[in-house]
Amino acid sequence: MPSQPPRGFPEAEFRARCEAAQRKMADRGLGALLLTTEPEVRYFTGYLTQFWQSPTRPWFLIIPKSGKPVAVIPTIGAECMGRTWIEDIRTWASPQPNDEGVSLLAETLRELLGEAGRLGLPMGPETHLRMPLNDFAALKAALPGIRFEDSGGLLSSLRMVKSESEIAKITHVCGLVSGVFEQLPEIISSGMTEAEIFRSFKRACLASGVDDVSYLVGGAGPGGYGDIISPPSERAVSAGDVLILDTGALYDGYFCDFDRNYAFERADDAVRNAYRVAYEATEAGLEAAKPGATCRDLFQAMQGVLAKAAPPELGAGGEVGRLGHGLGMQLTEWPSNTAWDETELKPGMVLTLEPGYAFAPGKVMVHEENLVIRETGPQLLTRRAPSELPIIR
Amino acid sequence: MPSQPPRGFPEAEFRARCEAAQRKMADRGLGALLLTTEPEVRYFTGYLTQFWQSPTRPWFLIIPKSGKPVAVIPTIGAECMGRTWIEDIRTWASPQPNDEGVSLLAETLRELLGEAGRLGLPMGPETHLRMPLNDFAALKAALPGIRFEDSGGLLSSLRMVKSESEIAKITHVCGLVSGVFEQLPEIISSGMTEAEIFRSFKRACLASGVDDVSYLVGGAGPGGYGDIISPPSERAVSAGDVLILDTGALYDGYFCDFDRNYAFERADDAVRNAYRVAYEATEAGLEAAKPGATCRDLFQAMQGVLAKAAPPELGAGGEVGRLGHGLGMQLTEWPSNTAWDETELKPGMVLTLEPGYAFAPGKVMVHEENLVIRETGPQLLTRRAPSELPIIR
Numbered sequence: 001m002p003s004q005p006p007r008g009f010p011e012a013e014f015r016a017r018c019e020a021a022q023r024k025m026a027d028r029g030l031g032a033l034l035l036t037t038e039p040e041v042r043y044f045t046g047y048l049t050q051f052w053q054s055p056t057r058p059w060f061l062i063i064p065k066s067g068k069p070v071a072v073i074p075t076i077g078a079e080c081m082g083r084t085w086i087e088d089i090r091t092w093a094s095p096q097p098n099d100e101g102v103s104l105l106a107e108t109l110r111e112l113l114g115e116a117g118r119l120g121l122p123m124g125p126e127t128h129l130r131m132p133l134n135d136f137a138a139l140k141a142a143l144p145g146i147r148f149e150d151s152g153g154l155l156s157s158l159r160m161v162k163s164e165s166e167i168a169k170i171t172h173v174c175g176l177v178s179g180v181f182e183q184l185p186e187i188i189s190s191g192m193t194e195a196e197i198f199r200s201f202k203r204a205c206l207a208s209g210v211d212d213v214s215y216l217v218g219g220a221g222p223g224g225y226g227d228i229i230s231p232p233s234e235r236a237v238s239a240g241d242v243l244i245l246d247t248g249a250l251y252d253g254y255f256c257d258f259d260r261n262y263a264f265e266r267a268d269d270a271v272r273n274a275y276r277v278a279y280e281a282t283e284a285g286l287e288a289a290k291p292g293a294t295c296r297d298l299f300q301a302m303q304g305v306l307a308k309a310a311p312p313e314l315g316a317g318g319e320v321g322r323l324g325h326g327l328g329m330q331l332t333e334w335p336s337n338t339a340w341d342e343t344e345l346k347p348g349m350v351l352t353l354e355p356g357y358a359f360a361p362g363k364v365m366v367h368e369e370n371l372v373i374r375e376t377g378p379q380l381l382t383r384r385a386p387s388e389l390p391i392i393r
Numbered sequence: 394m395p396s397q398p399p400r401g402f403p404e405a406e407f408r409a410r411c412e413a414a415q416r417k418m419a420d421r422g423l424g425a426l427l428l429t430t431e432p433e434v435r436y437f438t439g440y441l442t443q444f445w446q447s448p449t450r451p452w453f454l455i456i457p458k459s460g461k462p463v464a465v466i467p468t469i470g471a472e473c474m475g476r477t478w479i480e481d482i483r484t485w486a487s488p489q490p491n492d493e494g495v496s497l498l499a500e501t502l503r504e505l506l507g508e509a510g511r512l513g514l515p516m517g518p519e520t521h522l523r524m525p526l527n528d529f530a531a532l533k534a535a536l537p538g539i540r541f542e543d544s545g546g547l548l549s550s551l552r553m554v555k556s557e558s559e560i561a562k563i564t565h566v567c568g569l570v571s572g573v574f575e576q577l578p579e580i581i582s583s584g585m586t587e588a589e590i591f592r593s594f595k596r597a598c599l600a601s602g603v604d605d606v607s608y609l610v611g612g613a614g615p616g617g618y619g620d621i622i623s624p625p626s627e628r629a630v631s632a633g634d635v636l637i638l639d640t641g642a643l644y645d646g647y648f649c650d651f652d653r654n655y656a657f658e659r660a661d662d663a664v665r666n667a668y669r670v671a672y673e674a675t676e677a678g679l680e681a682a683k684p685g686a687t688c689r690d691l692f693q694a695m696q697g698v699l700a701k702a703a704p705p706e707l708g709a710g711g712e713v714g715r716l717g718h719g720l721g722m723q724l725t726e727w728p729s730n731t732a733w734d735e736t737e738l739k740p741g742m743v744l745t746l747e748p749g750y751a752f753a754p755g756k757v758m759v760h761e762e763n764l765v766i767r768e769t770g771p772q773l774l775t776r777r778a779p780s781e782l783p784i785i786r
Contacts, residue, residue, distance in 0.1 A: 097518035
């Protein structure tokens with residue numbers, strides 16, 4: 001097991017994140033920021049728990065104009081939040097559906113913002129509000145003088161560029177899972193069901209040292225697979241099948257997100273060719289992944305390769321809607337490698353390259369690698385997939 | 394490995410769920426229901442994918458006044474949704490942040506509701522809207538004649554009572570994980586770190602046949618633990634430590650949610666006594682878990698035992714805010730075993746009993762079992778914890 005990077009972050013990192021947000025808030029005239037989702041709260045506090053899987057309790061974090069964030073959370077989280085750098089932790093005994101933190105939150109916001117003020121919330125793409133709509137309406141009604149507005153790309157612009165500590169965690173999990181994919185031909189074989197293959201893969205990942213295999217999708221089919229987001233079936237794979245596994249495994253709350261393809265015993269020319277096309281598209285993406293280029297450039301570099309090979313009647317590539325995306329505390333983050341995303345690549349951005357296309361009716365081929373943008377170009381975090389479709393015999 | 398219940402559900406079950414919702418909608422005069430979260434969409438469609446972990450794309454399901462649900466989803470989900478009983482599947486190429494399905498959704502709602510109508514959405518406790526607030530505002534602006542209102546407890550009242558097929562899935566995963574907990578003393582030992590223990594537990598669960606160990610929290614400490622929602626530390630456990638593991642593992646999209654406690658090598662009287670108190674509180678809960686009783690009755694039965702033992706200066710029990718909850722497609726569901734929840738227990742309800750209390754400063758003891766309410770009383774789905782704190786030697 002390679003030595004693992006330390007868990008958590010030094011307090012200085014949270015302070016820097018918080019102050020960067022506060023500078024952006026000042027630019028926009030926002031008096032405070034209200035956050036409700038797991039990655040938003042964790043980014044500023046380090047508060048890491050799977051307890052978010054329970055939908056019962058909302059959690060609130062307020063970034064004031066200056067100073068440390070203020071947590072307004074259920075009592076059950078007080079001890080765990082108390083171990084972070086946050087000092088001002090206000091709690092209510094939850095669940096309490098007739099006042100699920102709303103009055104405590106309103107009181108806290110009034111204290112931090114005054115009776116009038118501008119409160120930013122994430123309202124844009126890839127965000128949501130994690131509290132009941134009725135409670136949100138009650139909060140607004142309790143704060144008639146306060147303007148609730150979109151904090152716009154404030155958070156995404158911060159989170160898109162990763163620190164070296166964040167990159168180290170993603171690098172670590174990418175390395176562990178690369179090793180598991182390399183061992184996989186010794187672990188799986190024809191005759192196993194998709195469900196058995198998925199379980200074997202997850203066990204091997206855990207044995208290698210990842211914390212969790214939160215995300216694993218894929219599938220197998222004769223000569224290729226048709227769909228890359230399904231859970232495994234109870235169908236046994238057999239000679240001629242092509243398998244894809246696409247996984248988001250975690251180390252200390254940071255994801256890898258990449259896939260690998262395998263054929264069982266034999267592979268026909270069509271699928272071997274499709275594999276090479278996707279491999280070459282990834283190469284073209286790597287070539288383009290330099291500071292100053294945009295996500296659109298990445299898209300076009302990869303799409304240029306796919307479009308030459310993709311049967312036009314099947315959509316000319318890009319069936320998944322984009323050819324990769326940001327990666328970090330979430331399986332997918334801004335930006336998107338698409339024709340419309342003009343985000344400029346900056347050192348520290350962690351991205352996936354994910355070229356995919358339909359090479360025959362009902363058959364797609366998708367590759368994926370993870371990288372970080374450096375001053376000098378891309379640094380691969382995953383160990384590159386083999387250049388030819390591997391065959392499990 | 395015990396034989397597993399079939400995956401998925403017969404179409405008749407989805408039809409029955411849909412028609413039951415439509416009867417309630419008719420009672421309330423709702424012309425349609427708009428759903429945006431994973432369990433809500435899955436309940437009516439059977440659409441099961443981990444792809445929801447990506448926050449990029451919203452997914453919409455509309456339950457019309459009559460007939461099958463209508464899906465308005467990203468193209469990437471069309472194939473997988475096409476394998477469900479849903480026929481009317483409308484897609485847009487996502488991501489597309491300048492119109493992330495909003496105009497397609499508005500058009501579909503206009504078609505189903507007319508220019509004026511009443512649209513229900515879950516807005517109450519334990520719900521949220523999984524789409525950006527800006528998009529929600531745009532949707533409302535596009536449908537000026539349509540009234541968006543709270544669908545109230547419509548969904549929770551349906552989902553709280555499980556079908557036999559649902560109960561079979563929960564029973565299966567509870568049985569598998571009960572077996573893993575029983576084997577655990579042979580798998581873990583002093584000297585292992587918490588992180589190693591967590592990974593060993595997850596691997597054993599996967600080997601036993603669960604699909605995923607989505608949720609695993611807990612911790613260990615000398616003479617007891619202080620917090621039950623944290624991720625594992627890199628601290629090695631040693632003689633005198635008490636460990637709790639609390640897990641939500643999955644089979645075919647349905648959760649178990651229970652815990653077990655273990656001491657390493659030795660246990661002092663205080664923690665052995667606290668264990669017995671929590672065990673007796675669970676017994677009192679089981680005694681009370683009969684059709685016609687309420688969640689409050691369950692709470693009071695358990696709390697009565699805890700209150701006698703709990704040092705009053707430490708809160709007299711109930712630190713987690715409730716003593717159990719509903720269980721199914723989510724780790725926690727309505728209802729809650731609290732002093733205020735007067736939900737009447739009905740046959741088919743699947744619940745956890747989760748008595749816990751602080752028995753010393755910074756030390757809590759929590760037990761948890763899963764059961765289904767039957768005409769004749771409770772049927773345990775987990776194999777009962779030992780009546781005395783088990784000691785791993």
